[in-house]
Structure formats: structure tokens, C-alpha cells
Amino acid sequence: MPAFKFKGVDFIEFDSLLSEDEILVRDNTRKWVEEKIIPIIEQCNREGRFPRELVPEMGQLGFFGANLKGYGCAGMSNVEYGLVTQELERGDSGLRSFVSVQSALVMYPIYAFGSDEQKDKWLPQLAKGEKLGCFGLTEPDFGSNPGGMRTRAKKDGDHYMLNGEKMWITSGSIADIAIIWAKVEDEDNRVRGFLVETKTPGFKADDVHGKWSLRASVTSGLSLQDVRVPASALLPKSGGLKSPLMCLNQARYGIGWGGIGAAMACYDTALQYSKLRKQFRDQPIASHQLVQQKLAWMITEITKGQLLALQVGRLKDQEKVQHQHISMIKKNNVAMALECARMARDILGANGIADDYPIMRHMMNLESVKTYEGTDDIHTLIIGASITGIDAF
Amino acid sequence: MKILVCMKQVPQKDAPLKLNETGTWIREDVSYEVNEPDAYALEEALRQKEKHGGEVVVITAGPARSQQVLREGLAKGADSAIHLEDPGFVGLDAFNTAKAFAAAIKEENFDLIFTGLQSDDYGYAQTGVVLAEIMGWPHATIIMQIDKQDGGIKVKRELEAGFFQHVDMPLPAVLTIQSGINKLRYATLIGIKQAKNKPLRKVTMDEVRSSLGDNMQKIEKLYIPQKTKKTEMLTGSPAEIAKQLVEKLKNEVRVL
Numbered sequence: 333m334p335a336f337k338f339k340g341v342d343f344i345e346f347d348s349l350l351s352e353d354e355i356l357v358r359d360n361t362r363k364w365v366e367e368k369i370i371p372i373i374e375q376c377n378r379e380g381r382f383p384r385e386l387v388p389e390m391g392q393l394g395f396f397g398a399n400l401k402g403y404g405c406a407g408m409s410n411v412e413y414g415l416v417t418q419e420l421e422r423g424d425s426g427l428r429s430f431v432s433v434q435s436a437l438v439m440y441p442i443y444a445f446g447s448d449e450q451k452d453k454w455l456p457q458l459a460k461g462e463k464l465g466c467f468g469l470t471e472p473d474f475g476s477n478p479g480g481m482r483t484r485a486k487k488d489g490d491h492y493m494l495n496g497e498k499m500w501i502t503s504g505s506i507a508d509i510a511i512i513w514a515k516v517e518d519e520d521n522r523v524r525g526f527l528v529e530t531k532t533p534g535f536k537a538d539d540v541h542g543k544w545s546l547r548a549s550v551t552s553g554l555s556l557q558d559v560r561v562p563a564s565a566l567l568p569k570s571g572g573l574k575s576p577l578m579c580l581n582q583a584r585y586g587i588g589w590g591g592i593g594a595a596m597a598c599y600d601t602a603l604q605y606s607k608l609r610k611q612f613r614d615q616p617i618a619s620h621q622l623v624q625q626k627l628a629w630m631i632t633e634i635t636k637g638q639l640l641a642l643q644v645g646r647l648k649d650q651e652k653v654q655h656q657h658i659s660m661i662k663k664n665n666v667a668m669a670l671e672c673a674r675m676a677r678d679i680l681g682a683n684g685i686a687d688d689y690p691i692m693r694h695m696m697n698l699e700s701v702k703t704y705e706g707t708d709d710i711h712t713l714i715i716g717a718s719i720t721g722i723d724a725f
Numbered sequence: 726m727k728i729l730v731c732m733k734q735v736p737q738k739d740a741p742l743k744l745n746e747t748g749t750w751i752r753e754d755v756s757y758e759v760n761e762p763d764a765y766a767l768e769e770a771l772r773q774k775e776k777h778g779g780e781v782v783v784i785t786a787g788p789a790r791s792q793q794v795l796r797e798g799l800a801k802g803a804d805s806a807i808h809l810e811d812p813g814f815v816g817l818d819a820f821n822t823a824k825a826f827a828a829a830i831k832e833e834n835f836d837l838i839f840t841g842l843q844s845d846d847y848g849y850a851q852t853g854v855v856l857a858e859i860m861g862w863p864h865a866t867i868i869m870q871i872d873k874q875d876g877g878i879k880v881k882r883e884l885e886a887g888f889f890q891h892v893d894m895p896l897p898a899v900l901t902i903q904s905g906i907n908k909l910r911y912a913t914l915i916g917i918k919q920a921k922n923k924p925l926r927k928v929t930m931d932e933v934r935s936s937l938g939d940n941m942q943k944i945e946k947l948y949i950p951q952k953t954k955k956t957e958m959l960t961g962s963p964a965e966i967a968k969q970l971v972e973k974l975k976n977e978v979r980v981l
């Protein structure tokens with residue numbers, strides 16, 4: 333069990349900006365995380381094990397595709413969905429990653445680009461967690477620049493033949509379906525999405541081993557060799573690189589809230605620890621100015637991050653959000669969380685490196701979160717391009 | 726069966742307590758939660774409904790903020806809610822709260838009323854019992870199990886020292902429910918969404934005022950216990966010290 337019970341973080345009556353339902357969604361998820369994730373997560377992290385046993389319950393609670401409407405999805409607002417990801421990531425970024433992929437990168441593209449048959453067949457099963465999905469965009473040689481991808485689809489009668497390699501794919505080896513992004517040779521190499529059942533011959537997934545980050549989440553490489561899928565596997569409304577980027581926008585938005593959760597976990601641990609740990613003249617280390625300065629920085633940055641996320645969430649609910657807004661919450665809140673993790677680790681001294689406390693795990697996790705879904709740098713360039721009108725990629 | 730569950734919003738158990746200026750109660754700006762035994766009462770009511778059909782209604786008395794406990798009840802599966810909404814309800818004693826509830830439900834016909842065993846804040850353990858008396862219904866307290874039978878129910882009560890009592894009761898009845906008797910469910914996100922469309926009836930203080938009387942119980946003073954440390958050195962030979970120590974343990978600390 334963890335050393336300290338999470339006490340929640342609210343410095344400026346942030347909760348007064350939330351509706352009753354939003355608070356209920358947040359508190360309910362927090363309770364579930366506290367009871368189901370926190371007791372097992374350090375062990376999962378040690379073993380590099382994804383707690384798959386929790387999937388049915390997550391499905392039942394409605395975590396998958398929570399902000400989609402119909403098909404057994406909860407139809408949450410974007411702010412409510414954000415608060416769910418915040419609480420999940422307060423538990424562990426790996427768990428949140430799993431939910432983000434299932435929701436924003438698998439269910440959303442089917443919802444947005446899929447045919448009615450694809451939606452009717454897959455969304456209800458994905459919402460319940462009966463089927464799991466993964467999202468294959470990144471390749472060994474193309475990360476920040478997915479437009480260069482080599483994966484190809486070639487028309488073959490009323491089928492497509494897929495060939496290529498995907499890398500760093502969350503949930504790759506546990507997925508029943510993969511959303512594979514490929515250039516279609518017969519369409520001038522336009523990027524399109526395919527809904528590929530992972531049991532199709534020629535599809536292989538191998539886990540990445542030796543990860544020091546997101547150890548409670550599965551990460552795999554995918555290999556597609558002459559994978560023959562029916563033409564109905566094409567996501568009919570996908571077209572161009574814009575399609576996967578629309579999915580990423582959904583996921584990045586959730587990550588922006590998730591960062592707050594990880595930061596809260598680190599801050600709250602450091603705050604409680606600093607009041608108990610005594611050094612010099614039998615005084616708690618919280619009585620030292622240098623320690624207070626770190627705590628004050630953290631609570632200030634967390635509070636700013638909350639306000640940023642809430643405003644972007646409200647814009648998203650009003651359908652006014654722009655992709656550069658989402659870049660800002662992803663970049664700011666993840667970098668802020670990583671800095672909080674480092675400061676919190678410092679405050680705990682040697683204890684900070686041990687998994688009796690959640691800090692080092694969050695810190696290691698956040699290194700991935702900083703990189704995936706558009707690196708911190710790439711989001712800087714997106715914000716830069718939006719204010720100057722000049723691409724600097 | 727139609728079951729009413731009385732739910733109270735109480736200050737969160739592990740939240741730091743801030744006293745109000747007059748030192749008679751807690752300040753408004755603390756965090757609140759559902760009174761723990763009430764959560765078990767709700768869970769038991771939902772399970773009874775799942776087994777035998779019927780309807781679950783949740784009721785609370787308190788200011789606007791206390792609607793949160795009704796929302797939670799509705800999100801978990803209650804069918805409708807009644808909110809006696811007024812900040813004044815916070816100051817009522819158990820007798821008046823029970824009278825207010827009785828007045829608010831006089832048009833309805835419930836088979837069972839559940840309350841939690843007691844509230845985590847006032848801790849009276851009275852509201853359910855008094856409510857039964859006002860309604861003229863039988864009641865049983867500290868309930869651990871409820872089985873429906875022909876023409877009534879059989880309940881299991883917790884007594885002291887590991888003893889239990891099994892009682893046959895007619896309906897309608899009031900039961901006060903013990904914490905920990907079942908496993909609480911989480912609200913699902915869909916449940917939270919659906920709760921918005923479930924009926925919630927508001928009752929004002931004016932509507933029930935004529936049923937209320939003066940409080941018979943009043944909090945004079947609320948304070949955080951002062952921690953005091955007093956060290957007394959015993960002197961003399963070891964035999965004398967031992968004698969003094971036994972004396973003190975017997976007469977002052979009273980542990981011998």
C-alpha cells in the first residue's frame with residue numbers, strides 16, 4: 333500500500349468552476365483508482381505487467397470512448413472525459429495510455445471515419461472492453477514525421493494487401509484490432525486508415541522489452557507482411573494525414589489532463605512527506621524556505637495547468653477548439669508534470685527513488701508521455717507556426 | 726418493494742476540520758461526501774430492487790450542495806430523488822429532521838425506509854428510529870442482512886460481542902443499516918449521464934415548517950481537543966518509585 337493517501341489538490345477553489353456532474357465523475361473515478369489501481373500498481377510496474385484483469389470493470393464503468401455518443405458509450409462532455417483521464421493518470425500513465433488508445437485512437441477513428449457496419453460491429457464491443465485495439469502510425473524510421481511512412485496498401489480485387497512495419501505501438505500484442513495507417517498506392521499514396529483484425533495471416537506483434545517507462549502498459553512493434561484484408565476494412569471517411577492527426581488531437585487533449593493527475597500525485601506525496609520528515613533542530617523539512625519554494629512552484633504550476641485544461645475543454649465542448657490549443661495543454665501540462673516529479677523526488681531525498689512512493693514511476697512514465705503524441709518540441713513548433721504563420725518543422 | 730433511502734452529506738472523514746466563528750459547527754467550505762453507512766443503505770436498497778423489483782427513492786435534507794448525494798444515488802441506480810433544500814436543515818436535530826422527512830413523504834407509500842446506522846458528523850443514530858416512531862412503523866437497528874418473506878421480512882441485527890439477532894418483521898418498516906454489509910458499487914459514467922433525466926422533487930422549508938418544533942438538542946460548543954503533555958518525575962529509591970508508580974497507575978490512570 334502507498335505511504336500516503338492522496339488528498340486531492342485544489343488551491344483556488346477550482347472545483348467551483350466544475351458542475352456537480354463533473355465533480356461526481358472525477359470523484360467516482362478517483363475512488364476507483366484509489367481502490368483498484370493504487371494497491372497493485374507498484375507491483376505491476378516492477379513486473380512490467382499490464383493489469384488486464386481490470387479491463388472488464390473499466391468497460392463496465394464506461395471509461396472507453398467515454399466522450400462518444402451512442403454504441404454503449406457514456407456520452408460524457410470533454411471536460412468530464414478530461415477529469416477521467418486526470419484521475420487515471422494520477423494512478424499511472426500506463427493505465428491512462430491504455431484507455432487513451434482504446435478511446436481516442438481506436439474507437440474515435442471508427443466513430444469518425446468508419447462505415448455504419450464497422451461502427452455497429454466494433455464500437456459496442458470496444459466500449460465494453462470485450463475487444464481491445466491499437467493504433468499503428470509510428471514506424472521505425474518515421475516518428476515525428478509520420479508523413480514519410482513506408483507502410484503501403486495495394487488494391488487486390490475486392491481486397492487490399494498491406495505491407496510495412498509499425499513501431500512503439502501501445503497495446504499492440506494484446507489488441508484484437510489494429511487501426512493501421514498506410515499509403516494507398518492506387519490513390520496517389522494518400523494516407524488512409526484500415527481496420528485490421530490482428531488474427532489476419534501475416535500480422536505479427538512483438539513486445540518491446542527493457543522499457544524503463546510505462547511498464548504497466550504494453551508496447552509492441554507490428555509487422556505486416558502481405559496482410560490481405562477485405563475492402564470493407566478501409567475506414568471509408570479517412571483521407572490524408574489529417575485523419576490520424578485528428579485522432580491524435582483527441583488523445584493529446586486527454587493527455588493534457590492526464591499530466592495534471594501525475595503532477596498532483598507527485599506534489600501531494602512531497603507535501604505530505606515534507607511535513608513529516610524532520611532534519612536539523614527536529615524541524616520538518618517543510619519549514620525550510622528552499623523546500624517551500626519547490627512546493628509553491630508545484631502548486632502554482634498545477635493550478636495554472638488546471639485552468640488551461642479546463643478552458644481548452646470548454647472550447648472543445650463548444651466545438652471551438654483549435655489544434656494549437658491542444659498542443660499547448662499537451663506540451664505545458666506534461667512538461668510541468670515532469671518538473672513536478674523531479675522536484676518531488678528531490679524533496680523525498682533517497683526515499684524518492686524507491687517504489688514505496690509513486691514519484692519515480694511517474695517520472696519515468698512522463699518521459700514517454702513527453703515524447704509520444706507529438707514530442708514537446710513538435711508542439712512548440714505547432715504553437716510557433718500558429719502564431720507566426722511560418723512552419724519551422 | 727418501494728424503498729426510501731435517507732442519505733446525508735457529511736464533511737469528508739479525512740478532510741481538515743475548520744470550525745465556524747461561533748464554535749458551534751463546521752465551516753461551509755470543507756469537502757463533503759456521502760455519509761458512509763448511508764452508502765451501504767443505498768447499496769442494500771439497490772440490491773433488494775434487483776432481486777425483487779420495485780423502486781428506490783433517495784431523500785436528503787440540506788443546502789444546495791447536498792444535492793450531490795442525491796446525484797450520486799441516482800447515478801448508482803436510484804429511480805428518483807427528494808431534496809428538502811434549505812441551509813436551515815443542517816441545524817435541525819434528529820427529531821426535527823425525522824419530522825421533516827415524514828412531512829415530505831406523507832403522500833407516498835413506501836414498504837421500507839432505510840437510513841444509515843448513524844451519521845459520521847453528528848453521530849446521533851436517532852433519525853431512523855424517531856422517523857419510525859413518527860410514522861407509527863416498527864423499526865430495527867444495525868441491520869446486516871434483509872431477506873424478503875411472505876408478508877414481511879427477516880432481518881439480521883448485529884449485537885455486541887459477536888452476537889447476532891434474527892427478527893421477523895412486518896412491512897412497512899424502518900431499518901438502520903450497518904456499514905460494510907455489502908460491496909459498494911461505483912457509479913458508471915452512463916449512470917451519471919442518465920441521472921440528469923431522473924425526477925428530483927424539491928421540498929422547501931416552508932412546506933414542512935408547520936410539522937417542525939423547537940430543537941430538543943443543541944450543540945453548545947465544538948472544539949478540537951487540546952493536546953496536553955505533562956511529565957512528572959518520580960524520585961526516591963527504586964522501591965519508593967515503584968510504590969508511587971503503582972499508586973498512580975491505580976488511582977490516576979486507573980489501568981490496574
Ligand SMILES: Cc1cc2nc3c(=O)[nH]c(=O)nc-3n(C[C@H](O)[C@H](O)[C@H](O)COP(=O)(O)OP(=O)(O)OC[C@H]3O[C@@H](n4cnc5c(N)ncnc54)[C@H](O)[C@@H]3O)c2cc1C
Nearest residue numbers: 467468469470475476500501502700703704705707709725
Ligand atoms: C511508450 C510509447 C508508446 C507509444 N505508443 C504509440 C502508439 O500507440 N501508436 C503510435 O503510432 N506511436 C506510438 N508511440 C510513438 C511516438 O508517437 C513517437 O515516439 C513520437 O512521435 C516521436 O517519434 P520518435 O520517437 O521517432 O522521435 P523522433 O521523431 O526521431 O524525434 C527525436 C527528437 O528529435 C526532435 N525532432 C524531430 N523532428 C524535429 C523538428 N522538425 N524540429 C525540432 N525537433 C525535432 C524530437 O522533438 C525529439 O526530441 C509511442 C511511443 C512511446 C515511447
